[in-house]
Amino acid sequence: MAACWHPVEFKRKTVITAAGDTERYTYFVLDGLQRAFSLAEGEKEATLMFSYKGSFSGIIDSFFLQQPSRYYLETLTHSAFLRISFADVSRLMQEHPLIAHWVHLGVVQALAGVMERMIEVQTLGAEHKFRRLLARSPHVLQMIPHKYLASYLGIDPATFSKLLGSARI
Structure with missing residues (x-):
């Protein structure tokens, strides 16, 4: 299995997978x-998920179904991966x-996370x-630009700023 994983790097703000493309790889x-x-x-963006060191990344539904993606995967910083083909x-x-x-x-865990997130987005x-x-x-506050966190939570950036200002971290 180890021989199937290949290193790859992308510059900051690179679209790895675009909507309409079929995801050919999954990434570590x-x-x-x-x-x-x-x-x-x-053209309003909605952030769906983040990935960072030690996690898997990619557009999972497009990868396993081998159908065109409805989403984009982009790097926010210079990124290094191991990737494996479909x-x-x-x-x-x-x-x-x-x-x-x-x-x-792994897929079941990802689905459970998506369902939990849907409940949060729709009810809270x-x-x-x-x-x-x-x-x-809590570590994501230092890692991820706040505008993307606000988008991920589905709240206005100004509301996110107010909540951040009132939070005890």
Whole structure:
């Protein structure tokens, strides 16, 4: 399996996967910060997720379905990855049931995270979303530009600023 992972680097603000492209790789982040986002009508961006050192990245639905992505994956900083192709993942899953099980568990965990996030976005107010983010991942305040965190939470940047000013960190 190790032979299937290949190093790759991208400069800051590089779109790795564009909407309409099919994701051919999944990435393990060695360094840097990335985000997945969508462009709604009127070109308003909505940040969907972040990835950073020690996490996996990529447009997971496009990767596993091998269908065009509806989202963008871009680097926010210079980023270094190990990446593996869809063809290699598919072959490894067919040849090694334990790898297929590992991939299955990873996808289920990702889906559970998406469902939790949907509940937060659809049911919580701005302050509760902000406080949950602080409780879950306080380190992101130093890593990720606040305009992207506001977009991720689905709140206005000015509201995010007010909440940040009133928070005890």
